[in-house]
Amino acid sequence: MPFPSAAQLPKGFAYSAAACGLKKNGLDLGLLASEVPAAAACVFTTNLVKAAPVLVSQEHLRRSAAKMRGLIVNSGNANCASGPEGISASRETALAAAQAILCRPEQILVCSTGVIGVPLRVQRILRSVPALNARREGSARSFRRFARAIMTTDTRPKWAAAKCTVGGKPARFIGCAKGAGMIQPRMATMLAFVATDANAPVSVLRRALREAVGVTFNRITVDGDTSTNDTLALFANAASGGRPVRDGAEYGKFLAALTSICHSLALQIVADGEGAHRVIEIQVQGASSAHAADQIARTIANSPLVKTALAGGDPNWGRVLAAAGRAGVHFNPNRAEIRMAGILMCHAGQERPFSERKAHRAMLARHVPIVVDLHAGKASARVWTCDFTGDYVRINASYRT
Numbered sequence: 001m002p003f004p005s006a007a008q009l010p011k012g013f014a015y016s017a018a019a020c021g022l023k024k025n026g027l028d029l030g031l032l033a034s035e036v037p038a039a040a041a042c043v044f045t046t047n048l049v050k051a052a053p054v055l056v057s058q059e060h061l062r063r064s065a066a067k068m069r070g071l072i073v074n075s076g077n078a079n080c081a082s083g084p085e086g087i088s089a090s091r092e093t094a095l096a097a098a099q100a101i102l103c104r105p106e107q108i109l110v111c112s113t114g115v116i117g118v119p120l121r122v123q124r125i126l127r128s129v130p131a132l133n134a135r136r137e138g139s140a141r142s143f144r145r146f147a148r149a150i151m152t153t154d155t156r157p158k159w160a161a162a163k164c165t166v167g168g169k170p171a172r173f174i175g176c177a178k179g180a181g182m183i184q185p186r187m188a189t190m191l192a193f194v195a196t197d198a199n200a201p202v203s204v205l206r207r208a209l210r211e212a213v214g215v216t217f218n219r220i221t222v223d224g225d226t227s228t229n230d231t232l233a234l235f236a237n238a239a240s241g242g243r244p245v246r247d248g249a250e251y252g253k254f255l256a257a258l259t260s261i262c263h264s265l266a267l268q269i270v271a272d273g274e275g276a277h278r279v280i281e282i283q284v285q286g287a288s289s290a291h292a293a294d295q296i297a298r299t300i301a302n303s304p305l306v307k308t309a310l311a312g313g314d315p316n317w318g319r320v321l322a323a324a325g326r327a328g329v330h331f332n333p334n335r336a337e338i339r340m341a342g343i344l345m346c347h348a349g350q351e352r353p354f355s356e357r358k359a360h361r362a363m364l365a366r367h368v369p370i371v372v373d374l375h376a377g378k379a380s381a382r383v384w385t386c387d388f389t390g391d392y393v394r395i396n397a398s399y400r401t
Contacts, residue, residue, distance in 0.1 A: 003144045008161040010172040010197035012036055012239030016135040017145035020128035022076030022114070022121065029125060030149035031132050032193055033070035033101050038237035040068035041205035042109070043213055045230035051080035053110040054229060056090040060106045065202045071109035071233060072097040072129075073191065075152050075178070079112040079120040080228045089122035096126050100133035111191050111231050113152055113178060147176040150191055153274055154178050160264035162257040164198075166250050167242025171198035173257050177265040179222075179272075192217070192232040192265055198254060199238035200245040208255045209234050216262035220384045221301050222273040234258070270384045271366075275391025279367050280310055284324075285380040286373040292329040293381035296372065299327035300383075307388035310368060315359035317345040324372060335375040341368050 012035045020029045042061055044054050061068070072093055079086045094108040112120070135142070147157040162173040179190035200208070209232070217232065238244075245254045271279050282301050287293035300306055303323040309316040317338045325333060338346035341362035343354050362368075 004140055004159065004161045004174060006140045008163070008172060009138060009140065009143060009174055010195050010237075010239065012138075012197055012237045013174075013195045013235070014136040014138045015142040015146035016132050016137070017142070017149035018128045018132045018135070020074070020124045022074055022124060027145060027149035028074055028076045029128055029132055030073045030146045031070065031097060031136060032146060032195065032235075033136060034068070034195070034235055034237040036237050036239065037067035037069060037107070038235040039200060039202045039205055040065055040109070040233060040235050041202060041209045042231060042233045043209060045227055047228050047230070049081065049228045051078050051112060051229040052082060052086035052090045053079055053112045054231060056087065056094060057109040057111065057231065060094065060109060063106045064104070067107060068109065068235060069101055069103040069107040070097070070235070071111060071193065073111040073113070073150055074125055075113050075150055077112060077114040077118055077120045078116045078229050080116045082117070082119055086120060089120045092122055093125055096129040100129050101136075109231070109233055111229070111233075113150065113191055113229055116228060143174065143176070150176070150178040152178065155272055158265055158268040158272065160261040160268075162260045164253040164257040166245050166254050167199050167240070169240040169242030171196055171240045171242060171254075171257070173198075173261055175261040175265055177269060179269040190217070190227060190230050190232075190269065192262075194232075194234045194258065194261055196234075196236050196258075197239040198236050198245060199240065199242045200236040200254060204245050204251065204254070205234050205236055208251070208258050211255060212259040212262045216259060216266040219382060220266045220270050221298065222270060222276070222386055267384060270386050273386035273392075274396065275389040275394070276386035277311060277389060278365065278387050280307075280385045280387065281367065281369045281382065282372070282385065283369065283380065283382045284372045284374065286375045286377060287329075287379040287381070288331070288377040290379045290381060292331075293379045294383070295329050296324045296327040296374075297381045297383040299323050300370070300372070301385035304388060307385065310363065311387040311389045313360045313363040315340055315343070315345060315354070315356060315363055317351070320370060320372065321346060321349070331374045331376045337373040337375065339369075339371040341365065
């Protein structure tokens, strides 16, 4: 996927990246800065164990949501379960970035991703901030380097762009994300950053972000684990010169652009799941309620037996039905219908004869849809996941060592 052109980047934002030595090699420190104060909204991990940068960023957002200047992010170390020293390290990082771009520390968000429980060598970050800031520019090349700096086990950078006309002016959106494992956002390890030059107040950003996340990032899972560091940050600096976005059609266009970016980034994360070969789209329909459909879809999506069968293109629909049955939701199994890769395999809770060879070939595609119809109501839910391969075990068996 080619990186964005300069014409796709929103006005008034700059990016930079550096290698500060937290990872064995490659870029591991990034800076995103708005040249003017920007409104901001975030969603963070709901894991009870929250990393120091999450706690510090939540505090800064409470104090400066209407006048944020940007964020600094490191990969290679999560700065989680690191005690008071971890909080101090995040504060020092924010202060260094603030001094570099001439703002207050509380106008900076701090993000980290990597190994949990290892002390952060913050001096490496602090020594690199002056050079990081010196490279800051609003170019496509700088954005590309920034997107690479946040990667850990990702095999490729993830980005998306969108454009709409709001407030009487064209507004551009750009976003990037990292994430391949420990992915099941509840707002994945997931970081995502979106910048726009639209003019939108904090209240609009919060509302739009909640709505966009609900149908995108909160609908994906790689392995059912929720990270301690999940952060999705949205900045709007009004550099487009448009009128403020409020309600009605203007809000609808803003929300559509934001949702398109979140949807693209979410599916890119699933497609790059650790060791994954294919994206699985699970749709549960005919449920008694939206909650019931969602619960069943997530249980199927996180079933190791289902995901390993999908890795081999094995049309084992019985595993899908069994996962649905243990989801804690009542339905009549004798009315269930299951289609995998477009092939009806289960009807009225029993096997519907099908060609194993044809089904196997169909299930080796990069995108495999699974549709479960409970015939118990009108509600539905959709979740995206990926298959489990031996590479997932290999990657996570030696993540720290």
